[in-house]
Amino acid sequence: MRTVRDDDTVYVVLKESADSTLVRDPATGEERHLPTDSLEPAGGTAPLDALATAIPEDARAVVRACHADWHLGVLVALADDGPLPARSLVARFETCESDLVGALTEFRAAELVEETDVHGERGYRLTDAGESGIGALRD
Structure with missing residues (x-):
């Protein structure tokens, strides 16, 4: 080919x-x-x-950034319930803090997630590209 x-x-x-x-x-x-x-x-x-290229770029970015199902789950949770405070992400998902921080770092590098203030605490929210990517995968 x-x-x-x-x-x-x-x-x-x-x-x-x-x-x-x-x-x-x-x-x-x-x-x-x-x-x-x-x-x-x-x-x-x-x-x-x-x-x-048949898949929208934002959806490809999500696929490239997710190395496990739970990674995708974090992005879906942020799409549905975000922005969320960092401390509540660790408690909510019952995951190792360092694993979650690693995933969020990759998502930030892929420009899918960004840090934000949530009720005076450090938190995370999806970027426009993250929202678009999750939306495209849901469609």
């Missing part, structure tokens, strides 16, 4: 002949035949990376 592009879009090649190439638009899943001479190699775009 390889990727090609025309003026506007990167495609994944499904089948190719001298005159016509069957391609799939990864973002829409639409397949169509295009003239082979209208396409050029999409250098630097790996086929699997191109296929991943």
Whole structure:
């Protein structure tokens, strides 16, 4: 499998002949035949990376940041009940504080979560990207 592009879009090649190439638009899943001479190699775009663009970027960021189901659960809890104070996160989820801090640090690095003040305490809330990512996964 390889990727090609025309003026506007990167495609994944499904089948190719001298005159016509069957391609799939990864973002829409639409397949169509295009003239082979209208396409050029999409250098630097790996086929699997191109296929991943079918998933919204914010949802991909959530998937990349979550290494276990409980990580995703933290983000869902923040989406549903957030922002939440840091101390209540540890008590609420009955998880090791250092594990939770590690997960929150990764979420902050991925720009899914940010620190905030919750009733005078340090807490966390989802960023717009975090909310969008969780929303896309729920849809």
